[in-house]
Amino acid sequence: MKTFAELNFPGRLIAVEGLDGSGKSTQIYLLKRWLELQGLKVYFSEWNSSELVKAATSKGKKRELLTPTTFSLIHATDFADRYERYLVPMLRAGYLVLCDRYIFTAFARDVVRGCTPEWVRGIYSFAALPDLTFFFKADLEISLQRILDGRPQLKYFEAGMDLRLSTDPYESFRMFQGRILEQYLAMSTEFNFLVMDANQLVERQQVIVRELVAQRLGLEQFRRAEHHASPMLPVELPKRFKHEVPTE
Amino acid sequence: MKANARNRIVIPRRSKRLYYGHGIPGVDVAQLSGKLIVVEGADGSGRSTQIAMLVEWLEGGGHATVQVGLKRSTLVSEELEKAQEGNILSRTTLSLFYATDFADQLENIILPALKAGFIVLADRYIYTLMARDMVRGMDEVWLKNLYGLAPEPDAVFYLKVPPEELVQRTFAKNSALDYWESGMDIGLSRDMFDSFMTYQTAMEKTFQHLQQIYGFTIVDGMRSAAAISSDLQKKISAVLTGK
Numbered sequence: 040m041k042t043f044a045e046l047n048f049p050g051r052l053i054a055v056e057g058l059d060g061s062g063k064s065t066q067i068y069l070l071k072r073w074l075e076l077q078g079l080k081v082y083f084s085e086w087n088s089s090e091l092v093k094a095a096t097s098k099g100k101k102r103e104l105l106t107p108t109t110f111s112l113i114h115a116t117d118f119a120d121r122y123e124r125y126l127v128p129m130l131r132a133g134y135l136v137l138c139d140r141y142i143f144t145a146f147a148r149d150v151v152r153g154c155t156p157e158w159v160r161g162i163y164s165f166a167a168l169p170d171l172t173f174f175f176k177a178d179l180e181i182s183l184q185r186i187l188d189g190r191p192q193l194k195y196f197e198a199g200m201d202l203r204l205s206t207d208p209y210e211s212f213r214m215f216q217g218r219i220l221e222q223y224l225a226m227s228t229e230f231n232f233l234v235m236d237a238n239q240l241v242e243r244q245q246v247i248v249r250e251l252v253a254q255r256l257g258l259e260q261f262r263r264a265e266h267h268a269s270p271m272l273p274v275e276l277p278k279r280f281k282h283e284v285p286t287e
Numbered sequence: 288m289k290a291n292a293r294n295r296i297v298i299p300r301r302s303k304r305l306y307y308g309h310g311i312p313g314v315d316v317a318q319l320s321g322k323l324i325v326v327e328g329a330d331g332s333g334r335s336t337q338i339a340m341l342v343e344w345l346e347g348g349g350h351a352t353v354q355v356g357l358k359r360s361t362l363v364s365e366e367l368e369k370a371q372e373g374n375i376l377s378r379t380t381l382s383l384f385y386a387t388d389f390a391d392q393l394e395n396i397i398l399p400a401l402k403a404g405f406i407v408l409a410d411r412y413i414y415t416l417m418a419r420d421m422v423r424g425m426d427e428v429w430l431k432n433l434y435g436l437a438p439e440p441d442a443v444f445y446l447k448v449p450p451e452e453l454v455q456r457t458f459a460k461n462s463a464l465d466y467w468e469s470g471m472d473i474g475l476s477r478d479m480f481d482s483f484m485t486y487q488t489a490m491e492k493t494f495q496h497l498q499q500i501y502g503f504t505i506v507d508g509m510r511s512a513a514a515i516s517s518d519l520q521k522k523i524s525a526v527l528t529g530k
Contacts, residue, residue, distance in 0.1 A: 091376065092384070095366040104362050107312050108390045108436055113363070116383040123377035153312035161432035165379055 042168045043130055050080075050130035051256050052167075054141035056223065057175030058216050059197070060185035061237045062244070066175065067139050069245050070252065074135055079261040082129045086140035089120040100196050107152035110196070114145055115162050122166055135261050142166055143230065147222035151215065152202060171255060172230060173248060177237035179217055186212075296349035299404075300529030307413075308435015311390075314398055316438045321401035322526060323438065325412040325503075326519075327494070328446030329487055330468050331456035332508045333515065337446065338408050340516040341523070345406055350527075353400040356410035360391035371467070382420045386433055389416060393437065401438075413437045414445075414501065418493040422486065423473060441526045443503030444519055445494055450487035452509065454480070 043052050053070070055063040067083075074081045087096065096113050099105045105113065129136050142163040149159045186193075187209065195201065198208040199215025227234060233251060235244055252258070304316045324341070326334045342352050358364050367384050370376050376384065400407050413434040420430055448456070457464060466472070469479050470486025498505060504522060506515060 091370050091380070092366070094369075095363040095387075098366075099362050104391070106390075106394050108394065109362060109387055112383060112387040112390055116380055116387055119379040119383050120376065123379055124375070155309040155312070158309040158432060158435060161429065162383075164429060165426075 040164070040168050042170045044170050046167055048130045048167075049133035049260075050136060051170040051261075052126070052130060052136045052138060052141075053171045053173070053252065053256075054138040054143070054169040055173045055175065056140060056143045056232070057237060058177065058179070058182045058220055058223075060182035061175040061177045062185075062241065063173070063175040063237075064139055065241060066173070066235075066244055066248055067137055069241075070248055071137050073245075073249055074137075074252075074258070074261075077258065078263050079258060080132075080134045080263050081137065081261075082125070082134045083137045084121050084125060084139070086138075086144055087114060087117055089117040091120050092117040100194070103195055103201070105196065105201070107149065107154050107201075110152060110201075111145065111149040111154050111159060111162070114149075118142070118145070118163070119165070133261060135256070135258075138169070141169055141172070143172070143223070143226060146226060147219045150222055151199075151218045168230065171252065172232050173235055173251075174223060174227060174232035175235050175237035175244075176223075179213075179220055181238055183213055183216060297524070297527045299350075299406075299527045302441050302526075302529075304441075305439050306435065307437050307439060308432060310438070311394060311398065311436055314394075316398075316401075319398065319401035319438075320404045322406045322442075323397065323401060323409065323440040324406060324523060324526075325409045325414075325440045325443040326446065327411055327414050327443060327503070328508060329448065329450075329453050329490060330465065331453045331460070332446040332448045333512060334410055334446060336512050337444075337516060337519060338410055340512065341408055341519060344516070344520055345523075351403075351405045352408055353396065353405045354408050354410065355392050355396050357385070357415065358388055360388040361395070362391040363388050378420065378423045378425060382416075382425055382430075382433075385416050389413065389434075390436060398438075409440070412440065412443070414443070414494065414497050414503070418490055418497060421493050421496075422470065422489045442522055443501065444506050444522075445498065445503055446506050446508035446515070447491070447494075448508040450484050450491070453487055454483060 043050060055067045057063040071081055071083050092113065096117060099109065099113060126136055126138070145163060146156070146159060150156050193208045193212055198212040200208060200211050202211070202215060204214040205211040226232070235247065237244065299320070299322060301320055302322065304319060306316055310316065326337055328334050338354065342354070345352050358367055363384060367388055370384065397407050397409070417430045417434060421427060454464075464479050464483050469483040470489070471479060471482055473486070475485045476482040506518060508515065
């Protein structure tokens with residue numbers, strides 16, 4: 040497996056990985072803002088967000104129709120759609136592509152659910168490796184608290200209830216996240232994760248993230264041409280920061 | 288008379304079944320007592336006719352049957368249909384979408400039916416899915432890993448009908464060639480007839496290649512339905528008696 044740089048793509052892909060509640064979405068959002076404000080070409084993509092596949096995924100999740108195998112395949116379908124239609128074309132066009140979760144999320148989760156590691160890795164073998172992968176490593180208890188404080192209603196698959204680890208969703212979630220963390224740690228060296236101490240303050244982490252990105256990627260080459268000035272788009276906030284605007 | 292009828296029912300011998308690859312986590316296929324019979328072939332090769340005849344014959348012989356096919360899963364069949372209408376899926380996505388559909392039916396219909404001792408008749412199986420993808424340039428090793436989740440069937444019949452005849456049969460029934468069955472998404476030719484012929488010829492070649500790997504039975508689909516059925520029945524009888 041090769042990175043996009045090794046495959047001579049003009050663009051670069053940066054991925055963030057970590058448990059739910061590790062703060063990775065906040066960090067990649069802040070990175071994106073920083074890059075955009077410098078006038079660089081940036082594209083952001085989130086795990087499990089392909090419009091085409093979404094209907095099937097949400098039906099499967101709501102009706103608890105998914106098994107480890109179909110759970111894995113439907114997420115791979117979602118990823119393939121984003122990869123082929125957005126990520127690769129953007130990378131060909133010299134964009135900095137930011138991914139909130141990448142193939143390692145599947146490697147960790149699907150294996151915890153019981154799929155064979157070789158099978159899962161084989162399926163995702165069409166994808167190149169990120170040029171930089173940040174892994175946000177927080178204490179399990181801290182990640183759990185962040186999620187459990189804000190969102191007491193855990194969804195079935197999110198809590199790993201399909202694994203039958205416990206009949207209590209909170210206990211199940213703890214055990215599930217613990218096992219995912221083990222998988223991430225086991226992959227860390229193999230895939231050159233840049234391991235971030237996610238127990239630190241948001242700002243401290245962001246300083247390191249920005250430094251590493253600037254150091255490793257040479258940002259000038261991703262500058263938008265003068266005559267293609269970036270339109271001032273309304274800022275899209277990550278999901279968890281969106282507030283419901285009450286309608287009349 | 289009654290005793291006679293009971294005597295004629297063949298009690299199937301258990302198959303030594305394996306998965307092609309990694310299989311489905313937690314399901315041991317060696318423990319499943321049913322039989323899996325696959326009928327492969329292009330549209331117009333007579334698959335549905337043959338399956339209908341096999342159902343008659345098997346049920347008459349005291350066997351319970353279940354039918355499965357492609358794009359029939361509860362999970363994704365509607366979404367897959369919708370996505371295909373716009374023809375915007377790229378090939379890896381389309382391939383994985385079909386694999387999801389297959390896996391859903393495998394786990395929710397095929398495996399439970401085999402466990403309950405049914406004879407499962409599959410109107411196409413992983414070979415069509417693999418052949419379609421291979422014709423579209425997908426990597427064979429990648430596909431083999433993906434479909435390593437499938438159990439080996441007890442018998443696979445490929446109804447071989449040359450493209451010239453498929454065209455005639457399609458027009459006799461529908462008066463139009465199907466977009467996907469003509470491989471129009473690949474851009475082989477702007478002319479639909481030419482595209483159909485090129486695509487179906489490529490599919491046939493790919494099936495021949497897959498036959499060498501998976502060893503399924505090639506059946507001459509140019510004969511009468513009854514002659515073909517009697518062929519299939521003979522081979523299935525051998526499967527049931529374990530000979």
